[in-house]
Amino acid sequence: MNFFKKYKQQIYFHLLLNLIVAFCITLSSYYHIPLSSFKDYSIYFIHFLLLQFSFFGILYFLSINKYVFYFGFSILFISLSLLGFYKYSLDLSVTKSMVEAIFETSLLVSVDLVSIPFLIYLFSVGLMLYFIFKKYKNVKVNQLKSPLIVLAVLGIATYYIIESKRHNTFDSRLPYVAFNSVVEFFEEDDLQLLPINSDVNTSVKDINFVFILGESVRADHLQLNGYNRETNPKLSKRENIISYSDLYTPLTHTVASVKQLLTNQSVDDIVKSNEVYSLFSVLNAAEYKTSWIGNSTIVKSYAPIIRSNQEVKLIDKFRSIMSFNKALDEDMLAPFDSILKICENQFITLHMTGSHWYYENRYSDEFRKYTPVTDSKHIPSLEPQQIINSYDNTLVYLDHFIDTVISSVEKTQTKSIVMYVSDHGEILGEEGKWLHAQESEFSKNPAMIVWYSDELLSAYPEAIKAVKENQHKRVSADFFYHSILDLFQVQNFDYDKNKSVFKEDYY
Ligand SMILES: [Zn+2]
Incomplete structure (x- = not known):
């Protein structure tokens, strides 16, 4: 006392x-x-x-x-x-x-x-x-x-x-x-981008390339890949759509996977080098106009890569993926439309918040196709089906998003390609695990969708034939960097044509 x-x-x-x-x-x-x-x-x-x-x-x-x-x-x-x-x-x-x-x-x-x-x-x-x-x-x-x-x-x-x-x-x-x-x-940035020689060039200067960098979307939940729910009501009705079923990445954390996708780094590199070539630096040297529109917080591990774009637009740099207010990816469409009109030889990236947990914040009400959905952030107290319903609704929203981007690109009547690649997959209750960034095979098969214009098909029939034929092969996430450089026929710069999905003999 x-x-x-x-x-x-x-x-x-x-x-x-x-x-x-x-x-x-x-x-x-x-x-x-x-x-x-x-x-x-x-x-x-x-x-x-x-x-x-x-x-x-x-x-x-x-x-x-x-x-x-x-x-x-x-x-x-x-x-x-x-x-x-x-x-x-x-x-x-x-x-x-x-x-x-x-x-x-x-x-x-x-x-x-x-x-x-x-x-x-x-x-x-x-x-x-x-x-x-x-x-x-x-x-x-x-x-x-x-x-x-x-x-x-x-x-x-x-x-x-x-x-x-x-x-x-x-x-x-x-x-x-x-x-x-x-x-x-x-703190200083760890990542050092290597400089590009000024004699880098390209013989292909007429492609409009729109790259949609997705988040946490696994391939097997797409209707386009045979999923038993209608998660692609719009894209499945479209012509010129290709969906890759067996893309593979062992990197299941955004911090690592985005950095790898956008540079010459390989998924097989055991020691991850911090001195890399940014895809955008190479494209800039080859006189492509590079623009980045992001609806996702820039993470330090890949910030210099984003900044190697000629133009960077962030929808709301103060809102992170951790926030619970909705930051819909559709907010990127207006800036995208205004950039798209400028010229033909351009490479535009749209970085989505996509299907990152908490799923209910990632889509608007009209896309709530599957119910009941999650009503709590505490996963153990939810029914697995609630989480899967919410996740699948984000995919219906994604279907709408990609379809809208394609519609805009289609109107330009240029030689265009829209390529969607998710940074990694997502675990949905398998082995009792959820979300990503933890060891599981279920997060290692991200979704990848390609759309091409008729104009592109007429100009580059062999590349389109190859990208169609490779769609069910096991493709490593290394493909992205090398495929883009191959499609643009970049010269005086080293890359691996064997890793290009625009080549018929992709292994
Ligand atoms: Zn991610």
């Missing part, structure tokens, strides 16, 4: 401090997660408690020295609370792009920051800070010698234990995501 009396003020202060920090900062990362059952809520509540406990450890050490606390905590609390405000109101994820924008002070403009609710929030944060400091003065014990320090060490240990068991459990949420984004901002 004496013990409690002695440390009463200190315990009371830290409880209050953590309660305020939880409401302004940590809880915001949980606010938008769709959950349905009592069990879901309980699991995420425990998740939140552990995260808050780990942050308590940091706050405790900060509070040992009063000067460090007044200065350090003020900066931390105000900046993290502002990020909490974005998270609550707009579900914006903190990313390197956001840190960049803060440093460039463009954030104020781009997210329309100054509003009445924001000013009220800012005022409340100031009041709470004043209140915290007032209570802090009442803590009379030596915090360094208080037994509470053991709890603080335990809190920090919790962070390391949980992150080592499952990376990003805490790191993808506030406050940790903010610290990591700042670190990432100051």
Whole structure:
């Protein structure tokens, strides 16, 4: 009892401090997660408690020295609370792009920051800070010698234990995501793009190539490949469509697979080199106009490759794949249409958010063909069929998306090709696993769809004949880089024609 009396003020202060920090900062990362059952809520509540406990450890050490606390905590609390405000109101994820924008002070403009609710929030944060400091003065014990320090060490240990068991459990949420984004901002890019000789050329200067880079779409859920559901109602009615059934990649994580697809790196390379040729650099040298339109956050591992496009347009660089508000891929269609009209020898990439979990956020209501769908982010509490229904609905939406792109390209009446390739597949309950980026054969067969115009067929009949004939062969994801360079007949530059699906003897 004496013990409690002695440390009463200190315990009371830290409880209050953590309660305020939880409401302004940590809880915001949980606010938008769709959950349905009592069990879901309980699991995420425990998740939140552990995260808050780990942050308590940091706050405790900060509070040992009063000067460090007044200065350090003020900066931390105000900046993290502002990020909490974005998270609550707009579900914006903190990313390197956001840190960049803060440093460039463009954030104020781009997210329309100054509003009445924001000013009220800012005022409340100031009041709470004043209140915290007032209570802090009442803590009379030596915090360094208080037994509470053991709890603080335990809190920090919790962070390391949980992150080592499952990376990003805490790191993808506030406050940790903010610290990591700042670190990432100051880090150098690992990837070095090799320069291209100026004598690189091409004899084919009249192809309009539209590349749709997909996300998490597995080949066997396409109606075009014999799936028993109508996931391709539009494309299956089209002429000049080819669907590859046996594309293979062992790289089931976007970070690795996108980098490999867009460079000379092979899926078989055991040691992944960080000095690569970007496909876009080669195309630029061959006088193709390269443009990138993205609806997906740029990841550091392949950012320099994206930047090697002549034009880069991101739909919303502050919205990441982790956000729960809908960022539909259709948002890319208007910028795509305006770029498409410019010229003929061009290579346009559309980078989709595609079928990345959480599936319900990836398509609009009119494509909800299969029900019941998922109503919670907590996978174990869902019926497998709910998840598969939601996933298949994203494919019906994809079918519509690709069909719309083809319609636009068709109207140009140019020698055009639309090629869709997903970065990897997805596991849908096989072996008790879900999603991707974990070991399973089911995520290694991504979807690939090709459409060509009649004009292209007349001009390059042999290439089209080959791309049709190869559709059921086992094709390694290495094909992409080499096939494009082969189709464009790039000269004075080394690549492997044997890996081109536009050659009949593809092995
Ligand atoms: Zn991916």
